[in-house]
Amino acid sequence: MLGWRGSWIPLIVSAWMLNGCGSRSAPAPVMELSEAKSFRQFEQMGTGETYRVKKGDTLFSIAWYSGNDYQDLARFNGLTAPYNIYPGQEIRLSESRQASTKSAAKPSGRTSKIKANQPVDPPKKQAYGGFKDAQKSTAKTEPDDFPRQVSDWTWPAKGKLIGRFSLTEQGNKGIDIANAAGTPILAAAAGKVVYTGNALRGFGNLIIVKHSDAYLTAYAHNSRILVKEQQWVEAGQQLAEMGDSGTSRVMLHFEIRYKGKSVDPLRFLPDQ
Known part of the structure; x- marks a missing residue:
């Protein structure tokens, strides 16, 4: 009897793993800004110059949590409406040095x-x-x-x-x-x-x-x-x-x- 039961254990474990993998493939829900996971995810941005997009991110949420105007982020990254981004994409959180050098040369008059x-x-x-x-x-x-x-x-x-x-x-x-x-x-x-x-x-x-x-x-x-x-x-x-x-x-x-x-x-x- 022990041998019979033991032969079923690998099948049960395999089925459990397949079910777990299948659940991971489901699309991520729209990000809730009030969720702790979302908050902790973006708290790591700090003063970094780039951010790697994760599932559920939008340009608007990235702008909010990084302390930016979403239109500035769009300009930094060459994005246009509707501002589509994808997981794994690297988003610049600040203007490139070359671009900022050019803009600094122009007097603002402020x-x-x-x-x-x-x-x-x-x-x-x-x-x-x-x-x-x-x-x-x-x-x-x-x-x-x-x-x-x-x-x-x-x-x-x-x-x-x-x-x-x-x-x-x-x-x-x-x-x-x-x-x-x-x-x-x-x-x-x-x-x-x-x-x-x-x-x-x-x-x-x-x-x-x-x-x-x-x-x-x-x-x-x-x-x-x-x-x-x-x-x-x-x-x-x-x-x-x-x-x-x-x-x-x-x-x-x-x-x-x-x-x-x-x-x-x-x-x-x-x-x-």
Whole structure:
């Protein structure tokens, strides 16, 4: 009897291995930005110059997690809409030295009026498809380039703080603010809108604003977006209206990223 049972063991193991291999061939699901695996995957980017595409990646998600404008990544890599990429492809995260040397030779004419830079971890005292209804910018000036520093930060919305930042792998990578539908969503600092849309699952109707070469902010779950990509905005300017797109309740999910890494917004925003 032992010999009979032993003869079946290799067949059982073989069948198990075949089933396991078959499951791996299934297409990867669309990336959820809130998933810990996705977050950890992109946290390894650091300040590297390239990134190798994995299943589930999109140019939009790579741009967000590396702290870039997706249109800049498209330009760095010679990509055009709809920005198709494939697993194993190497994506440049910064402009090539040759290209940057050429652009540096051209005067930008930019004069910075920014005050002191906001530190990454200051004292506790400082506690992507467009929309048809996008409106024209109300900003008076349009800078030629991003400033080196961020000036003042302001709260992105009024309401009740219902979610705080967490350093745990599955923790909140920003803060959540609840209020009534239609509550104004405001730019937390002056900058340029680099993404509007809902191509990134888990964030609903999303806006991403770039404030400097190091800082990005994200505003998720909006009901109506009032700005468009490549539009320069002032601190406190209305970007959207609060909604519940991509979530179960009316709220704003707000994130600040420094060089692609999540930081606690309450360390930047003034006390209320």
